[in-house]
Amino acid sequence: MAMEVDLLLQEAKESIEAAQNYRSELQQRLHGLNQARKQVRGSSGQARETLRRHFAELQAAAARLLAERLGVLMAEVDAIEADSIKPLDDCQSLIEHGVGQADELLREGEAALRTSLDEKEDKLGSFTKKALQIQLDSLPEVPALVDVPCVSAQLDDSLLSLFRDGVSRHGAVSSHPPVQIEELQERPGGILVRWCKVDEDFAAAEFRLQYRRSGSGGSQYEEAFKGRDSEFLVLHLDPHTDYLFRVCARGEGRTEWSPWSIPQTGYTTLAPHEWRSGTEGYILSSRKNIALRNDSAHSRCPVLYSSGPTYYCGQTLTFRIMAAGPVDRRDSVGVSIDGKTEEESLQRDGAVCISTNGAVFVNGKEMTNQLPAVTVGSAITFDMEVVTLFPVSNNNLSEGGNFKLRVTIGSGNREVVFDWMVEQPTDCFFFGCSFVHSGWKVLVF
Incomplete structure (x- = not known):
């Protein structure tokens, strides 16, 4: 009986725990659902506000442009009217002046006819002389209506049609960014x-x-x-x-x-790659990810290593050549098991590298396959993965080790793939570079 109670109690505890997990999962899904709803509501509100603001700006701009165009056309009408009316006003003033002279002459002629015989001869003579001066047979020319401007406005519906077509295609609403x-x-x-x-x-x-x-x-x-x-x-x-x-x-x-x-x-959990400080012949950037070879006064080819074994299998290590100096066959970039400062080149045992002429070295031995020569802008990539472990034996050791790594080195549009045998299992490596002459600048990431 006690065992049955214990069993039921255990089942109840398991059910309670399952219910708690179930509730927790449902609550997480509710939170995710609320986030999704919030995104839909929020993005829809932002889209509406964007549409309202944009079309309000378009309306204001269109009204401003139409008002400006109307002002230009009205100014053209005013100019045509002013230029055309002025000669007509001048002609009217000339005719009105002639009418006034004619009225005055008529009054003098009628008065001369009414004078007595003693004065008639003098009055008529004076009148006739004045009439000759006025040149009663000379009339100003009045322009015909066909020669006078008839101002009109030429308007059609093409702009409205273009505007309608443009507006009908303007803007778009999508449920997802492209x-x-x-x-x-x-x-x-x-x-x-x-x-x-x-x-x-x-x-x-x-x-x-x-x-x-x-x-x-x-x-x-x-x-x-x-x-x-x-x-x-x-x-x-x-x-x-x-x-x-x-x-x-x-x-x-x-x-x-x-x-x-x-x-x-x-986010990244990996610290940035850094070159080792204090190596003779090299200057580092403030972030220590760029190294400049600055001293070639001696023939020794110092190797600059990383600050530690920060390159791990499964990652991609990249060297980008930012500047180049004179080429030497000992120049190299690559990875090594250790960071031995007494070595003068990466072309040594315990390292794989590529020289500036494109030759690939494994444990100091040059491979048959070759990559493009390294120049300014070149990006050399190293990818490594653990292939297998071999049991220790004399045969394995004679081949260079019992730990196989698959190495891929890429440069330009070509790559070399090979197996690197090392004696001790490891998945973290130093990276390094070695240049004989100054002028070489390398970024590592």
């Missing part, structure tokens, strides 16, 4: 951001990527990338810090950018 962030991969001191189109009908010509710290009090987004690529490595990020990323696109033949994608949160 591009979204697809993946966020942590990298040392940075995050690799990949995005993709979600609207197959949208022909993207260019993308923009922006980021900012999460929860930073509304700080502005920073521009990280603009171009045609669909991925970008954002560097100089603080580890264990949340960052928000968003992307938008511009269509072929368009000037406006699409709406921003839904911001995605990403």
Whole structure:
């Protein structure tokens, strides 16, 4: 009986725990549902406000442009009217002056006819002389109506038709932005951001990527990338810090950018790669991720290593050549099991590297396969993964070890893949570079 009670008690506890987990899961789903509802409501409100503001600005601008055009046309009418009326006013003044002279002459002639015989001859003579001076047979010319401007306004409905067509196609509303962030991969001191189109009908010509710290009090987004690529490595990020990323696109033949994608949160737990401070012949940037070979007064080729074994299998290590100096066959960039300062080149045992002429070295031995020569702008990538462990035996040791690593070195559009046998199991490595002459500058990430 006691066993049955204990069993029932255990089942009850398990049911209670299951119910608690079930309730917790449902509450999380409710929270997710509320977040989704909030996004729909919030984005819809923002879209409405954007539409209202945009069309209000269009209305104001259209009214202003129409008023300005009306003012120009009215000014043209005023100018034509003023230029055309002036000669008519001048002609009217001339005719009115002639009518006044004629009235005065008529009065004098009638008065001369009424005078006595003693004065008639003098009066009539004076009248006749004045009449000759006025030139009663000379009349001013009045322009015909066909020669006088008849001002009119030529208007048609083409503008309204074009405006109607333009307005009917202006603006669009979509339920999702045409591009979204697809993946966020942590990298040392940075995050690799990949995005993709979600609207197959949208022909993207260019993308923009922006980021900012999460929860930073509304700080502005920073521009990280603009171009045609669909991925970008954002560097100089603080580890264990949340960052928000968003992307938008511009269509072929368009000037406006699409709406921003839904911001995605990403972070990196990996500290940024750093070169080792204090190595003779090299100057480091403030972040210690850029090294400049600055002293070639001696023939020794010092190797500059990382500050520690910070490169791990499964990551991608990249060297970008920012400046180049004179070439030497001992020049190399690569990875090594240790950071021996007494070595003069990475072309040694316990290291894999690529020289500036494109030759690949494994444990100091040159491979048959070769990559393109290293120049300014070259990006050399190293990818490593653990393949298998072999049991220790004399045969294994004669081959160089019992721990196999698959190494992929890429440069330009080519890559070399090979297996690297090492004696001790390890998944973390130093990275390094060695240059004989000054002028070489290398960024590592």
